[in-house]
Amino acid sequence: MNLAIVTNILTPYRIPLFEAISRQVDRLSVLLMAETEENRDWILDAYRFDADVLPGFHLPIRGRETAVHMNYGVTERLRRLNPDLVLSGGFAPANWGALLYCAKHRKPYLAWGELALRSCAGGSRLRHGLRRLICGLSSGAIASSSEAKHVFMHYGIDEKDILLAPMPIDVDYVNSEVAACRAHPGFRDIKSRYPGPVLLSVARLIDAKGYPQLFDMYAEIVKTRPETTLLVVGDGPERERYVNHIAARGWGNLHLVGHVQWRDLMTYYALADIVVFPSLADTFGAVIAEGMAAELPVISSIHAAATEDLIEEGKTGFVIDPLDISGSIQTILKVLAMPEEELRRVGHEAFLRVRNIGIEGSARRMIEFFHSKVKPGASRAIRHR
Known part of the structure; x- marks a missing residue:
């Protein structure tokens, strides 16, 4: 052909x-x-x-x-x-x-x-x-x-x-590279910089990706789980406004990492315990599939098209409506409280699901x-x- x-x-x-x-x-x-x-x-x-x-x-x-x-x-x-x-x-x-x-x-x-x-x-x-x-x-x-x-x-x-x-997405590449990052001799030292669970969000820094809502969620989450880190990977026109907002709130465990090339992104999936994708409008959401390929529990917005096709509540991930701040906070706290073996089970089921694409x-x-x-x-x- x-x-x-x-x-x-x-x-x-x-x-x-x-x-x-x-x-x-x-x-x-x-x-x-x-x-x-x-x-x-x-x-x-x-x-x-x-x-x-x-x-x-x-x-x-x-x-x-x-x-x-x-x-x-x-x-x-x-x-x-x-x-x-x-x-x-x-x-x-x-x-x-x-x-x-x-x-x-x-x-x-x-x-x-x-x-x-x-x-x-x-x-x-x-x-x-x-x-x-x-x-x-x-x-x-x-x-x-x-x-x-x-x-x-x-x-x-x-x-x-x-x-x-x-x-x-290249599921096998993501899975193997993230596993290699975790197995690297220096990884434990890098992971130790974050004393508690690490939430990861990857998207452009614009309001349509749900960051104002995510920051509101984080403000409540740290009241219950103050050791929680939020890593935000990406850049965009709202970066300065977000930096000022974070500084005003005194959030020492919320880091705007900036833009990261795709292959280097594997390090951040390795560091993460949970991926949160709070987009308010997304025609797919490759980050959802990538997080699943990394065998991570993904908490995904109903406004991302990939959520319907990839996330089965409680089995391959978790679903939130970022516009429902209270409900989203409850879901994130529920996932943070889950036993490690249960999180691993969800991550593995996510990997099996995303291998189909x-x-x-x-x-x-x-x-x-x-x-x-x-x-x-x-x-x-x-x-x-």
Whole structure:
């Protein structure tokens, strides 16, 4: 199979998936809208597939963290590549160009996305109309969550034409690296800097990630468990305001770590006893899956799409509504009070659950879905390596 993917940027958690796909097809070409975006500070590892940035410009929009990508030349690029199928993530001009190419050359076009149900309620009629049009002309879709699946169905794609494939992460890498960190000779000294349980939260420093609510929770938690540490990994526009707030409250055990490259993040998962993801709006929430891959109990927001697909209350993790501060505090304190062996059991069950969305298995399911959408004789067989 000759496959083309159109997406906005490369990310640390997409690269392993694209590499796994590339090993199972004859050719993979990834067309990017930009090298990076304003709210991303990643340093990417080398990758082993073809990826090129489309020509274009980037239009800043007030109220948006990232610019709108205005790319051109995608139809000509796809004409030269002559893919059997195009997987296209989003509704930007490059996605429309890919759709037009597929319509003209009678090639399958699959929509791909991390979408939220709230997007069905807000926005203009034009926006909804354009989304309904692009979905109506698609051969199907790959949904990164059950919530995204419902959005694609809302815009007119039949359920039978949608593959539910939660955002895959490199589960085995996370699990082995975190275990290696814990086994390192110097780890015990680092862990001893935190006398009590360590809560870990990883996200951009913006209010939409639920940090004001998390700080309110922490204020009450330390009244009962004063030895509790909260590590916040990430950076963002609200950093200075949060620093001032923490200083005013005199919280010596609450640390804003700053931005950490993805591979270095494994050290913080090793230090953590519990992961808390209090987002108020998230189209997936890769941190949830990463925490589960690290065999940690995860306390996850109902407003993150991954929660529905990955968290089974009390078995693979715990669920909170961050807007219910009191209820969230009770849940966190309950988990903090659980015996260590019980926490280990939940962490292990979480790991077993998230292994289902590992890289290789997800790539295989996606490619099988691609082949189901390509006309017989139009593509070659899946390669086995």
